[in-house]
Amino acid sequence: MQRLGPWFQRAWAALALQLLRAPRAPCTGATLLFRRVQGGLVVQPPVREFAEARLKTQLELDKEKPNFVIKTPKGTRDLSPQQMAVREKIFNAVVSCFKRHGAKGLDTPAFELKEVLMEKYGEDSKLIYDLKDQGGELLALRYDLTVPFARYLALNKIKKMKRYHIGKVWRRESPSITQGRYREFCQCDFDIAGHFDPMIPDAECLKIIYEILSALQLGEFLIKVNDRRILDGMFAVCGVPDNKFRFISASVDKLGKMSWEDVRQEMVGKMALAPEVADCIGVYIQQHGGMALVEQLLQDPKLSQNKQALEGLGDLKLLFEYLTLFGITDKISFDLSLARGLDYYTGVIYEAVLLQTPAQQGEEPLGVGSVAAGGRYDGLVGMFDPKGHKVPCVGLSIGVERIFSIVEQRMEATKKIQVTETQVLVAAAQKNFLKERMKLIAELWDAGIKAEMLYKKNPSFLTQLHYCEETGIPLVAIIGEQELKDGVIKLRSVASREEVDIKRENIVTEIQRRISES
């Protein structure tokens, strides 16, 4: 006891007191005692045993893992009211766009049978969170929202669907939190499943990315477009051995983050590609442009010999026609270096990046990076169907976590984030008006007005005014002796400090009028 210092003695005394007063306490507060260690809070098993049978098993659990630090799990975080307020705005923009395009909502469980997730993510499968086998099914937390969607379609034999899904996904990545990567994060997906005429749904996906990024006012952006078949065709005509397609593809994807020289070095060195093969690839993947580049490659003597590449280029040509009709080609770039990591893409792929903008007054310079991505995956649903029946799909995912970071940073730099929507505080000017405050606030709530009061019998008037200023409540309804005598409520505007007496019976209407005008 001595060693643990006086705070421990106080805590112990408080617990002992609680034991005496509350017969129920031993099972809750008193089973744990605390001591401070560096960097967190450590919980120790109790120093004294209690009679109840249930407690014994709890103690056994404690013995297995006696000490622990109170924190959120590695790579995860709580989202504060400020962060939640930013998220709500962004979700609203994203969901309203998805709904504008006629998507239906869908939700799937946080975990799936482990087998459902296997063989869908290539190398990244090792990042999947498994649940402990507790004598039931082998389960794992979902890694994205795409595989559960495909599983849903196959399970319910749905051949056609346009859905959106907002939900958390989990990946056991080495978290580099400075880059905004977490082990738990949110995805906002929109997908179109069904047999349709080529490139019509694909074009709509790009239109949606364009609309959302424009609405969020994140600054200049560019949507890179490519097609898996063009990549594969290019690898084939350049002479990449079949078994190296995937590795070379991963190298190609690094162009932009790395110079061509470094990418070439990786291909020739690490992957033992013949230098002339690498150079052939280099000529292609350093090109980007619009419809003109598609036309040019359709005439390319080598590439036009490859059936897959021709199919991809033909579809891209059609896509560009549709994007012209949608009026969004100004921000679309056909980029032969875009490869995308996921295994399941089969056709067109795309990725939107923010272009670096010079930092504005008071703003940190913003990082460049992918803020939306997606593509066509025609084979995934068939993997869950007993007969392999395919349901072609195309979709997109908005990189909301990165967008959240950017918007949070901006809002912190420019203005206070309003976290509650309270419109009026019901306040007392003197003591002993709790009852009147409660009666009035109930009336306001019943009229749909967002109202708060302080949970004290007699809060000081200044404390009540400060609360409004801190939290951004614009109006105060003040009850006082004089007001009660006169049958009025004083309505105060926090910003202008103007006060007007309003007849008690008109106060609800007056507040509603002020709200509707603001």
Place this chain on the structure above:
Amino acid sequence: MQRLGPWFQRAWAALALQLLRAPRAPCTGATLLFRRVQGGLVVQPPVREFAEARLKTQLELDKEKPNFVIKTPKGTRDLSPQQMAVREKIFNAVVSCFKRHGAKGLDTPAFELKEVLMEKYGEDSKLIYDLKDQGGELLALRYDLTVPFARYLALNKIKKMKRYHIGKVWRRESPSITQGRYREFCQCDFDIAGHFDPMIPDAECLKIIYEILSALQLGEFLIKVNDRRILDGMFAVCGVPDNKFRFISASVDKLGKMSWEDVRQEMVGKMALAPEVADCIGVYIQQHGGMALVEQLLQDPKLSQNKQALEGLGDLKLLFEYLTLFGITDKISFDLSLARGLDYYTGVIYEAVLLQTPAQQGEEPLGVGSVAAGGRYDGLVGMFDPKGHKVPCVGLSIGVERIFSIVEQRMEATKKIQVTETQVLVAAAQKNFLKERMKLIAELWDAGIKAEMLYKKNPSFLTQLHYCEETGIPLVAIIGEQELKDGVIKLRSVASREEVDIKRENIVTEIQRRISES
């Protein structure tokens, strides 16, 4: 091959074709072959091996667990667009009420350190989902939103907060899906943390339950109220031994589902309580009422001798005064049989139940049951604080899953659930109007109008009209040869079948006018 029948041969042929055509396919669709078994789809490991290195590890995984049925994990389910539409309406009602009372949003990770969840739920701790130990921290999925909230307050040393949290929680219960109990379900919590004057926040929690249940129009309801201190005091004065409080409390909670005779039988038989002790309890717990009962028990010769009971009764008296000011006592019942299972409650507890209403025309009779509950837990935050500093809390949880079931059942019985919000379909009257449709729909989207078109080059006019009727789209903007010549769009009301020609340049404004009027 013979044994598996012709469908297998077709599937195999399709896969073989895919292998020839798509060098990338072996890693996705072709690693799995399927055969049908009773009750689900079974996936088998490939019958042929492929060269790629990555595949090998995948095959090894397959060998561990070669066959699996495609389904959602036990006790979980997907939520269809119909269900999501119902949920959205209910969430909106709940969240708007929480915001009306000035609550801030908060989110916490889906999993916590296992130790955070231990010793908080009593017997039910065995229902916690553990994650697999993958060489990191021991993690478990959250069991409710209350313990993470308390952990958040302690970790961030927050002494005062009014927050709401909508999120999934997980419990490995034996799922009885007919009763609407799932292993994954949603909670909607509102809590007030901080040192305040007695019963003011508690009264607001009851007001919130009252407002939400009224707004959702679920029929008649009753909010039962009791206090843990009154229960404990009653047990003490009746002579229940200290170590049986918890078990007797659990029996008491069954009154209502079981008759008093059966509850008494359990106490005397299973729990070896003296018959006169059981009878003493029986006298108390069969009472319920309002302020008058509180006053009566304050004068009760036995109960008034117990300090704890007196404290609880004193607080309930204050609570009833406040509930009278809020005008909600008509649906509040002080019920001495209400006990609530969770360990962490320390004071007032409450639970709202729907009262059985006679089934209306075309409605299934609705089950009675708890649709909201909560109480005061003053010790929980202190369990996470190194010095045991307490932050008193009171809160409530809306039983949205049960509410979802009820509302879904009603909506299915009475009307079709509208799952999309699309306002207009852009249609073609003849062939070859894809470009015109795409140009028009882009204009509508850009003007914020919710619009869809079919993803076919040349959909039949009838198919387009049927789509509107199926999905509830009220307007059709029709492009045809004559319309193109005349520079107009035909605007059709699906309900009335009326059609009007609108000048092409006025179509956006006209649609917006129609929408705002509807």
